[in-house]
Amino acid sequence: MEQWVLSLLAMYGLFELLLTLSRLCWFQVEQPEADHLVLITENSQHSVEWMIRSFYTMNRLQGRSCGVTCVHYPSTDDTLDIIRRLDLKHSSLTYKLVEKSLIKEIEEECQRVWKEEKRTLVLDLRISNEGKDPPRLFAQ
Missing domain, CATH: 3.40.50 (Rossmann fold)
Structure with missing residues (x-):
């Protein structure tokens, strides 16, 4: 059970990191x-x-x-x-x-x-x- 919770938290953290990086890259392009x-x-x-x-x-x-x-x-x-x-x-x-x-x-x-x-x-x-x-x- 603990492994599932930790896995979900790790996946959520990774998703948030990728989302933040993509936003940073996207807004660096002149809009x-x-x-x-x-x-x-x-x-x-x-x-x-x-x-x-x-x-x-x-x-x-x-x-x-x-x-x-x-x-x-x-x-x-x-x-x-x-x-x-x-x-x-x-x-x-x-x-x-x-x-x-x-x-x-x-x-x-x-x-x-x-x-x-x-x-x-x-x-x-x-x-x-x-x-x-x-x-x-x-x-x-």
Whole structure:
């Protein structure tokens, strides 16, 4: 019986040590100090959920409140359904449906937001070139 208790305590201690080391290593990588994420989506079902969940998780681990805005162009996949499902879970998630004719205006607005609001991160997740392009970060 004593061996089981000692084994469990040793396993717990080892787990805590590994968890602490992984956090130290993770936070040594420079993390963006953004508290708001703007995602531009269109046929982005393969990446939108991961982006939203990881952004919320990272901010939660750092003890910060955050928000996400999805600018969604009409698409043929399940991107909008994923965003609506996540909207039920996260109260600070908002989404806007936009027509394709407004692409230029939205991109200009995203550039303006990135330059003026330093704590906002803008990512373009639209798939082009048969999915070969990575997400585009609006940067200065």
